[in-house]
Amino acid sequence: MLILLPPSEGKSVPRRGRPLDLDALSFPGLTPTRERVLDALVGLCADDPVRAGEVLGLGPTQLDDVRRNADLRAAPTTRADALYTGVLYDHLDLAGLDAAARRRATRQVAVTSSLFGLVRPGDRLPSYRLAGGVRLPSLGPVASLWRPVLGDAVLQAAGRGLVVDLRSSTYAAFWRPTPDLAPRVATVRVLHEQDGRRSVVSHFNKATKGRLVAALLTAGASPTTPARLAEALRDLGWHVELDPPAATGTRLDVVVREV
Template identity: 70%
Template structure:
């Protein structure tokens, strides 16, 4: 099983640690694409801060993030599971897992990153600001770079297991599973039900996804099909509705009524 997560917009900025080593990251085949994106981001933030702020959709009070990006090549790094913060990652709380669950997380969890493509929890990364919808001068849409490069890396990390795709729409655009993966791909949507009405609420969506991944890692289950995943998540206490398989996999709706 491989669980694809979106990154967080907010990040913990390490104060000390070795600088970024692209060759040490998981999925070394992404090295050339990582270098292209990193160099383009650093260059615009260093040489044209106004253009960088516009490209990154930063307001006047966020200009420090431009300076941070300009120094990414030498900035301190920490484990990705410490750098990524926010609702999903707080609910997942990888640091508090027992040893066995942490080992499973290292093999079964990956973050789709606008800067680095595919990131393992133990990869050492700096705090950066770059979104999945960013367009960088001299590079173009970062999604286009990853659309060409990400597929082989995901397939290699996945092997013969089940792909559990929890990415948000911006990061889902980086790569979509090809038809031959449809039978072993599950996407998960979280619906908040209140007074008989259902809607997607960002906070519920992120928190519930984090809790589900944590529960799967703690349980140790390794479902091989979307139906088996749905059954496991039900056994772990959630209400799950399974839809018919589509061209890009099977959607599972997790219905929650309280956070």
């Protein structure tokens, strides 16, 4: 089973640690694209910080992010599971899981990154700022750079297992399942139900996805189809509704009333 997560906009800032080594990251087939995106981002932020802030959608109080981007090749790194922060990662709390669940995470979890494509929890990364919707002046939209190359990395990571896709819509554009893979792709949506009405609420969505992944890892669940994933989540106490299979996979709606 492969669990695909989005990154977080917010990240921790490591103060110590060896510098970035692209050759040491998982999915070495992504290294050429990583080099291109890294060079473009570092060059933009080093040569024209004001323009960089505009391109990256940053305000005057976020110029530290531009400066960090300019120094990415020399900046200290930390594990990806310590770098990404925010609601989803707080509720996932990989560091707080038992040893067996953490070992499963190293094999089963991958994070979609606009700078690095796809990374594992143990990959060492610097703190960076590059949202998935950014268009880099010298390269174009970030998503279009990753779309041709991420498919092989996802297939490598998934093997013959199920792909559980918890990415946000922005990062879903980086890679979409092919028809031959669709039968073993489950896309998870979280709906907040209140007074009989359902909606997607960002906080509930992120928090629930974090808790859901933690529960799967702790239970050691290894479903092989979307239907079996739905069964596993129901066994863990979630209310799950399964849509019919579609051309890009099967959607599972997880309905929550409170976090």
